[in-house]
Amino acid sequence: MSSLDWGSVPVWVATVVTSTSAVLAVVSYRRSLYDKAREQASKVSCRISQEINEKVIETAPKKFTALFSVLVQVANRSDAPIYDLEVTIPGIGMPLKNVEMPAGAIGTGTILISKRQFDLSSDSGQFEFKFEFDISGIAPPVLTFTDALGRRWRRDRGRLRRAMPRSKASVTTYLNAAEDDADRAGASDST
Numbered sequence: 001m002s003s004l005d006w007g008s009v010p011v012w013v014a015t016v017v018t019s020t021s022a023v024l025a026v027v028s029y030r031r032s033l034y035d036k037a038r039e040q041a042s043k044v045s046c047r048i049s050q051e052i053n054e055k056v057i058e059t060a061p062k063k064f065t066a067l068f069s070v071l072v073q074v075a076n077r078s079d080a081p082i083y084d085l086e087v088t089i090p091g092i093g094m095p096l097k098n099v100e101m102p103a104g105a106i107g108t109g110t111i112l113i114s115k116r117q118f119d120l121s122s123d124s125g126q127f128e129f130k131f132e133f134d135i136s137g138i139a140p141p142v143l144t145f146t147d148a149l150g151r152r153w154r155r156d157r158g159r160l161r162r163a164m165p166r167s168k169a170s171v172t173t174y175l176n177a178a179e180d181d182a183d184r185a186g187a188s189d190s191t
Contacts, residue, residue, distance in 0.1 A: 040082075044155070046072065048089070051070075072141060073107070074087060074107050082147060082148070088141065092138060
């Protein structure tokens with residue numbers, strides 16, 4: 001029939017088993033590296049309070065601005081610090097940015113979610129402010145941070161993923177903004 005020698009069945013079986021074992025070892029090793037990289041990031045969490053903080057500021061005689069904000073709590077329960085923390089509530093307010101948290105720390109901050117202005121200059125009597133703001137429509141916070149080994153992470157709706165690292169342009173912009181803020185603070189301190 002054929003002059004080719006295909007070998008014996010035990011050799012074929014051994015080859016298939018060895019190849020399968022090698023593939024499984026590589027997959028298992030890569031999974032363990034991924035789990036180890038994720039370990040610190042999985043210990044960072046964020047939540048918002050269910051209460052709205054209201055603050056009314058008189059900006060001019062009988063002109064007021066009402067500020068509504070929520071309290072945000074971030075916990076770093078890992079054994080290493082996190083850097084460049086950014087907390088946002090999608091579609092609402094200004095995010096908390098560029099925060100560094102040491103290992104084991106729990107930090108709080110506020111995010112402005114609404115700002116309303118009132119002009120009562122035509123009103124001659126007493127007035128009372130009453131505000132209602134429904135917090136149930138606010139989306140969960142999105143947490144983005146860099147772990148101790150420089151990997152960027154994003155937690156959105158409870159799901160943790162690797163995020164794109166910041167580009168050099170955004171880091172340069174951030175550093176320039178920080179220098180400008182320092183210059184302005186120095187100028188206001190000297191006056």
